[in-house]
Amino acid sequence: MTAPAALVTGASRGIGALIADRLAAAGWDLTTSARSAGPLDEQAARLVGSHGGRVRTVPADMGSEDDVVALADAHLETYDRIDALVLNAGMGSIGPFADFPARRFDKLYAINVRSAFVLTQRLLPALRRTAGDRGTAKVIAVSSLTGVAGEPLNSAYGASKAALTSLCETLNTEESSGGVTATAVCPGYVATDMTAGLADQVSPEAMIDAADVAELVVALTRLSRSVVVPHVPMTRPGPHLWRA
Numbered sequence: 001m002t003a004p005a006a007l008v009t010g011a012s013r014g015i016g017a018l019i020a021d022r023l024a025a026a027g028w029d030l031t032t033s034a035r036s037a038g039p040l041d042e043q044a045a046r047l048v049g050s051h052g053g054r055v056r057t058v059p060a061d062m063g064s065e066d067d068v069v070a071l072a073d074a075h076l077e078t079y080d081r082i083d084a085l086v087l088n089a090g091m092g093s094i095g096p097f098a099d100f101p102a103r104r105f106d107k108l109y110a111i112n113v114r115s116a117f118v119l120t121q122r123l124l125p126a127l128r129r130t131a132g133d134r135g136t137a138k139v140i141a142v143s144s145l146t147g148v149a150g151e152p153l154n155s156a157y158g159a160s161k162a163a164l165t166s167l168c169e170t171l172n173t174e175e176s177s178g179g180v181t182a183t184a185v186c187p188g189y190v191a192t193d194m195t196a197g198l199a200d201q202v203s204p205e206a207m208i209d210a211a212d213v214a215e216l217v218v219a220l221t222r223l224s225r226s227v228v229v230p231h232v233p234m235t236r237p238g239p240h241l242w243r244a
């Protein structure tokens with residue numbers, strides 16, 4: 001039987017790199033994407049060397065609609081099906097609501113939400129076809145706890161992630177009867193490059209391990225079409241259940 005195929009955005013570092021690694025280890029074929037080609041190619045060589053399977057790399061900026069469409073098309077050209085679409089690429093940016101620049105809000109929204117909308121829409125016929133052939137196809141977005149509960153300095157980032165979570169939830173209401181199901185995974189702080197600047201406030205050891213986020217994403221790919229998991233909050237140990 002042909003291996004399942006996943007498209008993972010933001011796959012070259014952090015959470016996305018661990019998702020790509022775990023999927024490759026589980027026998028998946030992959031399309032991996034990020035803006036910089038070098039790290040993607042090095043990662044692909046590593047994954048193929050360690051696990052076999054196929055890895056297609058497609059450099060793409062999630063802020064560019066042309067890139068997003070080309071990424072979807074490149075994936076289908078290579079595999080002609082999609083068992084899992086992992087919407088992981090994202091931009092972080094914090095600042096007080098009072099003077100957060102609207103232009104930066106637009107950029108966050110384009111990268112964190114609009115790209116996910118365009119990519120999913122473009123791949124939806126293939127997701128439906130794959131679900132028809134194999135029972136299910138998954139859309140899994142790496143969203144954020146700041147989109148579940150408001151948090152100081154996160155008005156724009158949190159709003160973009162709340163919208164991403166909402167996209168997943170609504171997609172389920174329209175598509176899950178046909179086997180295409182979506183989940184927004186919503187972690188608090190995860191120890192990656194994105195949170196390196198926060199190390200003086202929360203030590204990386206106190207943050208969620210990126211491997212645990214990757215593990216959950218891979219577990220979601222294993223679920224059958226009998227269940228819909230709209231979103232999953234993930235929080236750090238301690239007294240604040242809903243704080244990143």
Ligand SMILES: NC(=O)c1ccc[n+]([C@@H]2O[C@H](COP(=O)([O-])OP(=O)(O)OC[C@H]3O[C@@H](n4cnc5c(N)ncnc54)[C@H](OP(=O)(O)O)[C@@H]3O)[C@@H](O)[C@H]2O)c1
Binds near residue numbers: 012090111
């Ligand atoms: N770290 C956290 O605390 C945390 C918590 C909750 C949710 N998240 C979410 O988890 C996801 C992954 O975050 P991470 O912490 O693993 O980040 P990371 O370590 O900074 O990695 C980000 C990945 O996305 C790619 N990327 C960044 N901007 C991009 C763009 N405009 N277009 C295409 N690819 C882009 C990066 O590669 P290039 O730079 O080469 O493009 C890299 O592969 C994000 O959506 C983030 O919002 C993170």
